[in-house]
Amino acid sequence: MSTTAELTATTLLRFATAGSVDDGKSTLVGRLLHDSKSVLTDQLEAVERVSASRGQEGPDLALLTDGLRAEREQGITIDVAYRYFATPRRRFILADTPGHVQYTRNMVTGASTAELTVILVDARNGVVEQTRRHAALAALLRVPHAVLAVNKMDLVDYEESVFAAIAEEFTAYATELGVPEVTAIPISALAGDNVVEPSANMDWYGGPTVLEHLETVPVSHDLAHCHARLPVQYVIRPQTADHPDYRGYAGQIAAGTFRVGEPVTVLPSGRTTTIAGIDLLGTPVDVAWTTQSVTVLLADDVDVSRGDLIVPTKDAPATTQDVEATVCHVADQPLTVGHRVLIKHGTRTVKAIVKDIPSRLTLDDLSLHPHPGQLVANDIGRVKIRTAEPLPVDSYADSRRTGSFILIDPADGTTLTAGMVGESFASPEPVKDQSDDDGWDF
Known part of the structure; x- marks a missing residue:
């Protein structure tokens, strides 16, 4: 197990899995957790008991993520399952998203904060409509890295030509969508080929395993250098004898860095002032950055309420x-x-x-x-x-x-x-407004 000091020094990667029903997403996640020794003994024992009750010879690793009773009964993932694990090289937050078309909304949720998406394809079926849908969503959500995991290679005799054809088709489609980077990896999640350990059955493949790629892919989620934004969630007025005039504006910094003395603008009103103080966990600080939850004190008595946005005056959006x-x-x-x-x-x-x-x-x-x-x-x-x-x-x-x-x-x-x-796909010319007048026409 990694020490606290090692984990503090490692980077964090948020990634999501996606793919069609029965492509093996939950099994891949279970294999990652199992082979990287990130499963507790009692968790593995529980999975082994359920698997044995079903007459399975070995543990069904998909059960490590399919935690809802309805999921286990149906044999499909129906909700986003979040898992946290770590290796000596990196910490991970993983979102295992459903593959069924009716749960596409859950994929949007899981991938909205991801820096990498693992899209699974069944080697027997190739690229299907749901594969294209997940690739399009990854492009729209601007996930910077994509992994194409061609699963169930054991069921196509580990044929290189099958993998190459699928990888070529998917990469061409993803490139048209604007996905900046695609890494294709042939795997068998059930057998463990190229998930954590290199496969002895595919000596023609010289690339990384899934875990090796996850550990080494560049992570660029430093939002501290983005446009600073603080959505106001709550106005704090304690009305105590010690702080009779205290008025703070609390929220989680969405991006960027705020400093005491910095000129800021409150939107949408457009009123300007300066930051008089920043409280972080009850302690005054001079600087705060994403994704810290803070309370900001302003120099002037400005009307600020929940829903307003505090931004640097020099960098205010329209x-x-x-x-x-x-x-x-x-x-x-x-x-x-x-x-x-x-x-x-x-x-x-x-x-x-x-x-x-x-x-x-x-x-x-x-x-x-x-x-x-x-x-x-x-x-x-x-x-x-x-x-x-x-x-x-x-x-x-x-x-x-x-x-x-x-x-x-x-x-x-x-x-x-x-x-x-903003624009993601070209749009034709607009048509005349077709809304009727019922009091909501602004």
Whole structure:
């Protein structure tokens, strides 16, 4: 086991797995945990007992991540399973996401904070629609690294030609999407080939194992040098005898670094002031950075409330009521032109109208279907939204935190759509607004 000092010195990699049903994602994750000796003895014993009760000769490693009873009964992953493990070289936060098409929304959740996505493909089936969907989502979410794990190579006699054809097809598709880097690895998660240890059955492959690549891939998630952003989550006014005039603005720094004495602007109001103090866990500090949760004290008596955004005055984003974005629709009910929604951006939620849906992406050939009128579950498309109040949005390319949002059904609070601000795919010319007038036309 790694010592505390070793873990402190290592870097952290957040990664997600994705792929179609029965491609072996949970087995791959279980194999990673098992072969890297990251499974506790009682966990392994529990898995062995369940596996034996089913008549299986060895432990079903997929059970290490499929923790819900419904998942074990159905034999599929239906929720994002997060696992934390470490090797002497790196710490990992892993999100095992579902493969079934109806749970694509969970893949969006799992990959939204990932620096790497492992996309599994069954060597017998090759690249299928869900593979293309997951590649498109990884591109939209701007995950910087992608691993194509061609699984079940043992079922195609470890043939190099099978692996090469799948790797070529997927890499060409991912390149069209704009995925910056693809590493293809032939594996057998069940047998352990090229997962943690190199395979003796594929001597024609000279690349890294999955774990070796995870340990050595460059990690560039240092948000401390990005545009500084602090969404205000809570206003603190203790009203105590010791601090009768204390007024602090608490939240988690989304990106960048804040310093005492720095000129800042509060958005969307645009009022300016300076940082008079920063409290971190009750202790005054001079500097704070992402992803610390802090309380900021301002020099002037400025009206600040939950949902406001504190930014450096020299680096303030523009506020707008017209948001254009690429979205993945995750709800069962369609998203239509004229749809009245709530848009949640950071800690701020305001009313909005879907003014236009310029295009929907066709995953087979990456063509655009112009003006579809609606998006249904798992569709990826472009939308134009008009908000009731100005929002200080960044481009998703600049900030994955302040460049993203969700659309919510105001009637029941259902999450409808996950959005990324800015252009990701070309859009045709807009059509005339089709929304009617019922009091939400801003």
